[in-house]
Amino acid sequence: MRVRNFIFQICFRRALLVPILLFTYGCRCGIPTPITGIPASTEIIQSSILNSTEPLTLVHVWATWCRPCREEFPELIKIHNEYASKGLAIILISADNPNDFGIVETFLLEQNSPVSSFIATELDQPFIEMLSPTWSGALPSSFFFGSNGKLLTEWEGKKSYEQYAETIEVLLKEITGDTP
């Protein structure tokens, strides 16, 4: 049983690695990559946050079945469109079941999302603490990280475009010393 689990883990991780690498490579080279949901472990998500090349990274945890998350989603797209060229990266993490990646993909396409979303394969305490030791685990939640992976601020619950923009302006100004 252990051997079978080990083989499954290896295959599963390698299978995940391909779309993640393509996604990362495509983004860095300016190649359009298909918008989709990518099942990912806590380790992979953490690595993605740490390797973000932008000065400010907004990590947003959401789910397709979460009403406030759905209501808030268009605001996030507007935020991406306004600030992606000004030093902000957005990493989406869906709390949907990884088996439902098709539902996640359909939602992203319906919303014309410019970014793909990870789908967390673990939603346990290590996942929560990887993002923030003070996060209760409630959805939706947003976390702002500096380029060194340092958590700058966070909040729980739905927010407006203006609330996101205000926080991003302050943080980018603090990090870069310039007004975005």
Add this chain to the structure above:
Amino acid sequence: MKKKRTIHLAMSTVAALTITSLAAIDIGDPWVDADVKMKNVDGSKVSINDIKGKKGTLVIFTCNHCPFVIDWQTRMVELANTYGKKGFGIIFINSNDSATQGDSYEEMQQFAKENGYQFPYVVDETSQVAQNFGAKKTPDVFLFDATGELAYHGAVDDNGRNPERVQKTYLKDALEALLAGKQVAVQETKAVGCSIKFR
């Protein structure tokens, strides 16, 4: 020095923008709102004090539709029904705005019946009980000892999605500890849940 001051000022502005409410009850704190009467699915009015148990009292903030609640539902009800017969007071509280899809009083009655609740499932009509507990999501477990002090707060176990892959049965272990008159070993845990739709 000037740069440092600027950063501190900026961070204070961000802190002001960040809305985070602190947990109202910490481990070892006495329960709150124990005398608040809440409408049960059987039509009666019940408070936490009314149902408190000799061994301890289990309060779970929950609802009818959250996928995380559904994932843990069988395990939560099984523990509640089992330990309700072993001297624990049990109460499930729904603090969601009843306008939330699937959380009307009638739907709560149906849900309790379908899931075999042998304990009160009550409406927190103003969501104030959840606010005062510091509950933010469903499911959120609060287990009090016989004196009404918080002994355990957090998740049911360490794997909501896959019951067969559970390795740590946090709530069961905490119930067993109180039953044996011992201190709970793991007093606080966390898991992802649906935000409570506060009124």
